[in-house]
Amino acid sequence: MSIEFIYPEFEIIRNESRCISCRVCEQQCANEAHSYDEKHKIMKCDESKCVNCQRCVSFCPTRALKIVKSDCTLRENANWPTETMKEVYKQANSGGVLLSSMGSPKHLPVYWDKILINASQVTNPSIDPLREPMETRVYLGKKPSKVQRTKDGTLICELPPQLELSMPVMFSAMSYGSISYNAHKSLATAATELGILYNTGEGGLHEDFYCYGENTVVQVASGRFGVHMDYLEAGAAIEIKIGQGAKPGIGGHLPGTKIVGDVSRTRMIPEGSDAISPAPHHDIYSIEDLRQLVFSLKEVTEYKKPVIVKVAAVHNIAAIASGIARSGADIIAIDGFRGGTGAAPTRIRDHVGIPIELALATADQRLRDEGIRNNVSLVAGGSIRSAADVVKAVALGADACYVATAALLALGCHLCRTCQSGKCNWGIATQRPELVKRLDPAMGSERLINLMTAWKHEIKELMGGMGINSIEALRGNRLMLRGIGLTEKELEILGISHAGE
């Protein structure tokens, strides 16, 4: 070993009395952490290759395996935590920018966990969703400011294009390329079955999935990969991706090793070439440029599809949201800084942007103060982890939520946060055929449907408890929320009272 050595983060503990040397762990680990010693007829392991994805643990037929955090420690130092020291070693070794995957694991405030939900007692009856209708359907899109009538007084029942969702949740953008064909197929079929939408991300739409178009948001990002006329027409809505919560202000980079076969064809770039999305859209250097792109997309799709503008939650989000609401966009999606990613520079992921709770609250209030909240729908993403988070987001002012990490967990992801390696043992963040086939789209879809069905039940229970029988009556209903352990300033920004008030 040498000065470059960094002790492995995990240890693989094998219970030898249980191990039957069936070699399942070896077959399942694309990182090659497990191996079989023919000579001694025993299983061996190299914990330096382990990413703690739990694949071997889940598939070991005798429960002989567990992965634990290594107890080999550096000398404790409050100013120099082990993680920080290791990052210095890595950079001294490589000279490179540190890369990470998925949402930030840092100890930063999760406001959802400091917000509590109300329930009815005595003065107002709670409603049992098993016995009474409980509505979770939402329509996303611009609402006109004035009712129009014909000369004889009949209502003109026409509205700008609206997206109908059976519940206030959509699967958020994950590109084909960053995740596998089977992962996309699972999302597309589940969204269709659930009556919600999934999002292509910036990698184009595989030709096999055009049939799910009514439940698809097609994304136009700065690299414009896979964007063509049929693609724009295929989706129910078009999303202009300006930014992403995990990496505000920077673009994307899908390495050439993942640009193979169908991924290359779908992205419309040569095999093996890196897919680099620029940091800005080079035709959007200002808000008036955004307006032009919004209307260009509307023009080519004959004003039949709502246009979503997705931005990362950054300091000036309220003013940005106001600008977008006046740009002709129908929907604003705000992605908080805890949102996931297939790969992002660690420093950006952990230090840039603001929490979705604060961004959502401040944007919703600003749009109301300016009287333009009706111009747009608001979609909140960036770590929505449960039905309770959805209910809190809607009560703060969101029309719907974007969910991605929770969806990946349903597909098997164990948040090992090494998507950038392309060796996802769960068949999600990989293009290696032998790994991709591990994710059965039928099973994946069923698990996504299960998850969302469970959330829907929970949303209804929470709504019923508040005496609310339609999700519209929850939207922006901040009186239903109370903060716990928050400062005056935090409460002011969230627009809620403290518990007990």
Next chain:
Amino acid sequence: MKIEGQVRIPSGCAISAVISKNGNKMSGEMIVNSMKPMHDRSNGLGGGFAGYGIYPEYKDFYALHMFFDSRGTRKECEAFLKERFEIVHSERIPTRKIPAITDEPIIWRYFAAPLKSVLVSLQLEEKEFVAKTVIKINAEMSGAYVFSSGKNMGAFKAVGFPEDVGVFYKLEEYEGYSWTAHGRYPTNTPGWWGGAHPFTLLDYSVVHNGEISSYDANRRFIEMFGYQCTLQTDTEVITYILDYLLRVQGLTLGESASVIAAPFWSTIAAKTDFDDQKKHTYLRTMFPSLLITGPFSIVLGFEGGLMALNDRLKLRSMAVGEKDDRVFIASEEAAIRSMEPNAENIWSPAGGEPVIVKVKEGAF
């Protein structure tokens, strides 16, 4: 302790109403008496009435009923009003001293018309101007409160049991073609005079029994359009929603009812009348934030009519009865019987089904 307006006070209640379709005048005594059998639905912390057709001699002027906390506030407010209105008559609203009603503010009424020159310079239509002025006084002028602002109608309200409030305001001396009444049961702090019902804006008045669970969603939406919910009461926001839908958006009463007590999506989907289905889908999609959930029964009073409406689950009692040209609405049948022992066709309207009664054209 925080007073109403600084804190939201939910309340249960009793409501009652009567209207003559022929426009025949009825004294206020009957509606006051109708509240007696429902005494236990109030707790003495608020009662009130609205009468329509009560000021025929001033029918072309806005009747501004106001509470003031001091003479100084009244003088200040009058100076403000005189810059904007021609006031043709002003007086104390006559009241009776009774032990049941105490701590009354200064209660005044003005019969006024907006100055044309002001309307022209502000480029505002008359009703919009009056509504804006009322909201401005209520939100910004501490100690002054407009509790009624329509033409040829007026609200009368106080802290007390409704039957005492009626005696206090000498309602037997007024005659109107329609009346609404309210007894209040606020759930925590003593109600304030302004927080009693009816709640009004222009000629719209609302009496309401219930506690809506959609309150803050409704409030935060309607406040985008210049309304300010100064009292944090359900009835206030319902009044503003109805003013917005009826006057600003120009919806019909039925359409407005379909917005605030919208049919369930499943009901809309089951409709066989395609145009009706389209209309309801449109209204729900267009005004999702004005759907009111939670229990309510309301009676909306307006020039020439009444509309009664229950929440879509019918979580509050409300009965309707008829006799000759008169229609009665109340939280309990007993109240209807007290007004007309021989009332006929008594029924409970279904949740979300508006009961609209209009005085025949020209009779009011």
